[in-house]
Amino acid sequence: MPNIAKIATGAICSVSVIIGIVLNDYTNDIRISRAGLELIGDAESCINQPYHCPAGILTIGIGSTTGEIQPRKYSDDEIARRWVNDIKSAEQCVNQYANGKKLSQSIFDAAVSITFNVGCSKMRVSTMYGYLNRAEYQKACNELPRWNKSNGKLLNGLIIRREKERLLCLIDLS
Template sequence: MSPLARWIGGSAIGGACALALSISIQVVKQFEGTQLTAYPDPVGVPTICTGHTGAEVTLGQTLTPADCEALLAGDLGHAFAVVDAALTPAAQATLTPARRAALASFVFNVGEGAFRDSTLLTRLNAGEIRAACDELARWVYADGRRLPGLVRRREAERELCLAGLDG
């Protein structure tokens, strides 16, 4: 069973998981785009489909749309699993589908290690939701350069992360 199927079937409420998944797919697709032929990302990492990277990706490689959908499902399944594993039960209880989707999009983009070592995660686990969501705005650099696409992505993720918070 894929990580995504396990996450949808094994997390709190299937409907909330499906909603979070739907939101995250839209965010990731909007900011990553989909290219069937591998290309170097802004910092030179070989990338294919909808932001998929990995040792198996080689520049010039071509995949089908179905291959790309399968990679995205696996990548997002992993991102959701990372979010769920890193949060305390109390922090998990604060996750709306929109906040969960924002975090999965963030993990998809920056990777598991960066998320696990982040102040964002520390603040989430401390119950400081607004401060945690505000941390997203700091993650707009790639290879030392501020990228407009990352600024827009983090603004969208922050908006989703804050959705439903009072005041």
């Protein structure tokens, strides 16, 4: 979660509004479920002005770090569009490197969430993706808590996020 104290007043936007826009306007563009969107949105929060995330990366909206980020306030529609593009990239990574098309919805959602957060270049060579490719789903889900640091520093927000991802991942396995 961003350092709210450093963000200008009025810069907070509503994750639920953005999810509503995504589900209304972009349902055919992405596979992730409402549960997956809510997990990512709750973990990232929504800020409509550029800020630096805990890793020091310039960010906008719901965790978007891709493309040009201008020093201005972004509309809900712009944030939703950016988020969908970022989600699509994470989904493409899961599909290409983790056998995503064969994953259950909950495992797919958890894999997309961590990929959205960590990035495809790190995830595609991860032990977790290896387990997903071998259909060792419980082992894959149990890898999630290992990804709890940013720049080598243990972050409480990542500990919480990874446990939520792990629980979502395991839903279809119980």
